[in-house]
Every structure is written in structure tokens, then in C-alpha cells.
Amino acid sequence: MTPNCNNCEFKNSSLFKNCSHDELNHINDSKCFNTYKKGQVIFHEGNRPLGLFCVFNGKVKVSRLGSDGKEQVIRLVKKGDTLGYRSLIENTKYSASAIALDDTQACFISATEFNNLIDTNVKVASDLMRMLAKVLGDTQDKLVHLAMKPVRERLAEALLLLKSTYDDKKAEHFSISISREDLSSIVGTAKETVIRFLSEFKEEGIVSTRGSEITILRADKLLQISSLYD
Amino acid sequence: MTPNCNNCEFKNSSLFKNCSHDELNHINDSKCFNTYKKGQVIFHEGNRPLGLFCVFNGKVKVSRLGSDGKEQVIRLVKKGDTLGYRSLIENTKYSASAIALDDTQACFISATEFNNLIDTNVKVASDLMRMLAKVLGDTQDKLVHLAMKPVRERLAEALLLLKSTYDDKKAEHFSISISREDLSSIVGTAKETVIRFLSEFKEEGIVSTRGSEITILRADKLLQISSLYD
DNA sequence: TAATTGTATTGATAAAAATCATTTCAGCGA
DNA sequence: TCGCTGAAATGATTTTTATCAATACAATTA
Numbered sequence: 001m002t003p004n005c006n007n008c009e010f011k012n013s014s015l016f017k018n019c020s021h022d023e024l025n026h027i028n029d030s031k032c033f034n035t036y037k038k039g040q041v042i043f044h045e046g047n048r049p050l051g052l053f054c055v056f057n058g059k060v061k062v063s064r065l066g067s068d069g070k071e072q073v074i075r076l077v078k079k080g081d082t083l084g085y086r087s088l089i090e091n092t093k094y095s096a097s098a099i100a101l102d103d104t105q106a107c108f109i110s111a112t113e114f115n116n117l118i119d120t121n122v123k124v125a126s127d128l129m130r131m132l133a134k135v136l137g138d139t140q141d142k143l144v145h146l147a148m149k150p151v152r153e154r155l156a157e158a159l160l161l162l163k164s165t166y167d168d169k170k171a172e173h174f175s176i177s178i179s180r181e182d183l184s185s186i187v188g189t190a191k192e193t194v195i196r197f198l199s200e201f202k203e204e205g206i207v208s209t210r211g212s213e214i215t216i217l218r219a220d221k222l223l224q225i226s227s228l229y230d
Numbered sequence: 231m232t233p234n235c236n237n238c239e240f241k242n243s244s245l246f247k248n249c250s251h252d253e254l255n256h257i258n259d260s261k262c263f264n265t266y267k268k269g270q271v272i273f274h275e276g277n278r279p280l281g282l283f284c285v286f287n288g289k290v291k292v293s294r295l296g297s298d299g300k301e302q303v304i305r306l307v308k309k310g311d312t313l314g315y316r317s318l319i320e321n322t323k324y325s326a327s328a329i330a331l332d333d334t335q336a337c338f339i340s341a342t343e344f345n346n347l348i349d350t351n352v353k354v355a356s357d358l359m360r361m362l363a364k365v366l367g368d369t370q371d372k373l374v375h376l377a378m379k380p381v382r383e384r385l386a387e388a389l390l391l392l393k394s395t396y397d398d399k400k401a402e403h404f405s406i407s408i409s410r411e412d413l414s415s416i417v418g419t420a421k422e423t424v425i426r427f428l429s430e431f432k433e434e435g436i437v438s439t440r441g442s443e444i445t446i447l448r449a450d451k452l453l454q455i456s457s458l459y460d
Numbered sequence: 461t462a463a464t465t466g467t468a469t470t471g472a473t474a475a476a477a478a479t480c481a482t483t484t485c486a487g488c489g490a
Numbered sequence: 491t492c493g494c495t496g497a498a499a500t501g502a503t504t505t506t507t508a509t510c511a512a513t514a515c516a517a518t519t520a
Binding site (some may be wrong): 064066067068070072074085086089090092095096118119122125126128129130132133134135136137139140141142143144146147148149188228 | 298304320349355358362363367372373376377378418
Binding site (some may be wrong): 196211 | 476477478479480485486487
């Protein structure tokens with residue numbers, strides 16, 4: 001049931017790819033394997049981080065809630081990704097919450113274990129640094145696009161982000177089941193506004209929907225729409 | 231003229247606070263001291279980073295330009311701050327430009343020198359990591375506020391950001407000379423919109439202006455306005 | 461000091477998006 | 491299969507913000 005780190009699907013692609021066999025064994029012995037139902041909170045804004053999550057399966061959103069109840073998604077997390085490292089490094093409370101978008105499984109590594117690892121393995125530390133730099137760059141992109149692009153463009157971009165993050169290439173066209181509420185908090189707009197532009201995309205044959213499931217038929221068109229302002 | 235690292239005002243507060251005397255000497259010997267006039271470009275979006283800047287004096291904005299000419303400020307940089315590290319760590323082209331908001335002086339440390347330092351001094355590397363985490367957190371805050379707060383709130387926040395970044399506490403009230411164009415690209419809105427809300431703030435006795443100079447009279451009120459949605 | 465130039469300001473209008481209200485649809489349990 | 495429920499979709503309207511146009515002001519220089 002619980003995956004073994006030395007045998008993990010993400011052994012060569014995760015943050016821990018430069019760990020030794022022994023280091024992985026050590027992590028494996030101390031880690032904790034958790035299962036989350038769709039919609040379940042993995043960690044909550046304001047709480048103290050006790051360790052790091054390593055997503056084994058599923059989809060996770062990292063988001064913040066405004067006082068008016070509006071939500072903004074900061075990051076999408078997929079299997080193989082680590083989760084919750086920023087607060088851990090800064091040693092501050094979580095500034096956002098992580099919520100499962102699907103049934104999700106994740107390993108939990110304690111803070112001491114993690115800190116010990118990055119203190120002793122320089123390669124992991126420098127991989128972590130590069131990861132932070134990468135995520136910072138992505139976040140800056142998001143910021144700029146939010147400020148400069150209209151909703152239609154941002155929606156196209158969000159759909160492409162979902163595709164590039166979660167496409168397993170098992171089907172001809174990428175499909176995802178996502179509530180319009182969630183989609184709108186990725187785009188940073190109102191639910192109804194997202195629905196309206198989605199309807200436009202449907203009329204233009206770019207996407208199709210069935211209930212909450214969205215299928216991307218023409219990723220090329222989305223790319224074109226999303227980069228009108230680049 | 232050129233400041234000596236081992237005697238620098240920011241020796242104990244900069245990214246290099248955990249460098250040894252010898253390391254600082256080494257940096258000092260290889261560094262390059264540059265002067266930039268107000269409005270001058272320090273580095274330009276799309277170029278390859280050749281090293282790291284350490285701001286000695288002045289004010290700098292890091293911003294990106296959209297294809298329509300609109301600008302979005304990503305970060306404000308003050309004396310003692312380092313500049314240009316993200317692209318350097320990721321080893322990618324600059325994704326944004328750095329432009330002097332005032333006459334500015336900065337030391338330039340070559341990429342090899344810098345990489346050598348973080349490879350050999352673990353403390354500097356871990357300070358750098360914490361700095362990245364901090365800046366990432368700040369950027370996420372910006373993103374969320376941009377998505378959730380209306381312009382009035384964001385303007386109040388931007389004025390407080392300017393104050394907290396550049397206030398040298400030499401005067402009773404904090405003043406800054408900033409073009410409405412620059413201010414609007416910090417807030418992420420149109421110039422005229424910023425001016426309108428500034429005028430409101432003036433009527434309410436929160437700020438006063440003289441030409442492009444803005445004086446903050448009631449920071450408490452700005453804080454109140456900016457946090458309506460928190 | 462007067463003219464000039466660029467920026468700040470104000471006003472009028474248009475566009476974009478949010479909000480509120482209503483209808484339609486899909487999934488689900490009885 | 492039929493309701494039932496919650497989410498998706500559409501419509502009408504309001505609010506917010508952007509844009510365009512005109513004026514006022516401040517700094518600079520002839």
C-alpha cells in the first residue's frame with residue numbers, strides 16, 4: 001500500500017532525485033503515507049508546518065481565501081510534486097491552504113527529517129533552491145498576466161495550465177472535471193464570467209463540456225488566444 | 231568612491247552577512263561598482279544574467295512590459311538588497327527588467343564568483359534559500375491582492391509598501407517622488423485611476439501631493455483601507 | 461521671466477467584469 | 491424512472507475600471 005521511496009515512480013524526478021539509497025531508506029522509514037478525499041484539506045492557512053508533503057497521486061490546489069469568501073488559487077500541484085516547502089523553509093505559518101481536487105495520496109516527511117536532509121546533502125539543497133527560483137518565476141508570470149491580460153486570455157491560459165499539469169496523454173483529447181468555481185479562482189475572476197467565455201470557446205469549437213467535465217479540442221487555438229498580449 | 235565590502239554599511243544585513251573576512255575580500259577584489267541615473271536600465275528582460283547586483287544606494291523597480299506597452303512592477307528594491315538572483319539561480323534569461331527609480335549605485339558580482347560562493351559557503355546558500363522563500367511569499371501576497379482587492383485598497387497598500395521600503399525616518403512624514411505612471415504599474419491599474427483615488431485620499435487628509443511628490447500623512451488610515459479585505 | 465514641455469488632474473464616455481436573478485441541466489437516491 | 495438537489499448556464503443590470511479628451515500645473519530652459 002505505502003510506496004517505498006527507493007522504489008517510487010518519482011524517484012528520479014522528484015526533489016529527492018539526488019538522495020542516496022541510504023538517505024531514501026531513512027526518509028522511507030520515518031515518513032507517513034496519507035490519503036485525502038476530493039475536497040479534503042491537506043494543510044490549512046495559518047497553521048504551523050510540521051513537515052513536507054510529497055504528492056504520490058491525485059491533484060491539489062494551493063489557494064488563499066479572502067475575507068469576503070473569494071478564493072484565489074496560487075498553484076496547482078500534481079503527483080511527484082512537493083508541497084508545503086515554502087513555509088517550512090521560511091519557518092512561518094502556512095499562508096495558504098492545500099486542498100485535494102481529486103482523491104489524493106501523499107507522503108509526509110517531518111520537518112526535522114527534511115531539515116536534516118538539506119543540511120547534509122548539498123545537491124538536494126541546491127535542487128530545492130532551483131525549484132524555489134522556478135516557482136517564483138511562475139508566480140511572477142501569473143502576477144503579470146493577472147494584471148495585464150483580460151479574462152478571456154487568462155481563461156485560455158488556465159485551461160492550458162491544467163492540461164500541461166494534469167494531462168496523462170491517455171486519451172486523444174485532454175479532459176478534466178473541474179467545478180466552475182475552482183476554475184474561476186484559478187483565473188481570478190467570477191464564476192459566471194468564466195462560464196460565459198467557456199461558452200464562447202464551445203461555440204468556436206475549442207472546447208466541449210459535459211457537466212463539469214471540460215475537454216480541450218484545440219489547444220493550439222487556446223495558445224493563440226492566451227498569448228495575444230505577450 | 232567604491233565601497234569596500236568589509237566596511238560596507240550592509241555588511242551585517244545583506245545576503246553576504248555570513249561571509250568570512252576573506253570571502254568578502256575576494257568578492258571586493260572582483261566586484262565592479264556601477265552608477266545609474268534615474269530611469270536608466272540596470273538589466274533588461276531577455277538578456278542573459280552575467281552576475282548579481284548588490285544595491286548600495288538608490289531605488290530600483292523590477293518590472294515587466296506587456297506587448298501593449300503596459301508595465302507591471304514585480305518588486306521594489308532598496309539599498310542593501312540584492313538584485314537579479316532568480317535568473318542567475320535558474321540559469322535563464324532575465325524575465326523582467328530592473329530600472330533605477332532614482333540615481334542608484336550598485337556593486338556587480340560575476341556569476342562565477344557568486345556560484346563559487348554559494349557552493350562553498352553553506353550559510354550563504356541557506357540564507358539565499360530563505361530569501362527566495364520570503365520573496366516568493368511576498369509575490370504570492372501580491373498575486374492574491376491583485377485578484378481580490380479593488381484599486382482603492384491596492385493603492386493604499388502600494389503607498390504603504392513604498393513607505394515601508396524607502397522610509398528613512400528622517401522626516402516626520404514619509405514623502406516620495408514617484409510618477410503616477412510608475413505608481414499605477416505598482417498597483418496594476420491605469421494612471422488616471424490611480425490619480426482619482428489619490429485625489430480622494432487627499433480630500434480625506436490621508437496624503438498630500440506637490441507635483442509628483444506624495445506625502446503620507448495618515449499611514450494608519452491607509453492600513454485600515456488596505457486591509458478591508460484581509 | 462516667459463515660453464515650452466511634460467506630467468498631473470479632471471471630465472466624459474466606453475468597455476470589462478461583477479453581481480443578482482432565473483432557468484436549465486446532470487448526477488443521484490428513493 | 492421520477493423527483494430532488496446542486497451545479498452549470500444564461501439573462502439583465504450595476505459597478506468598476508479603462509480609455510479618450512481637455513485642462514491645469516510644475517519644472518526647465520531660452
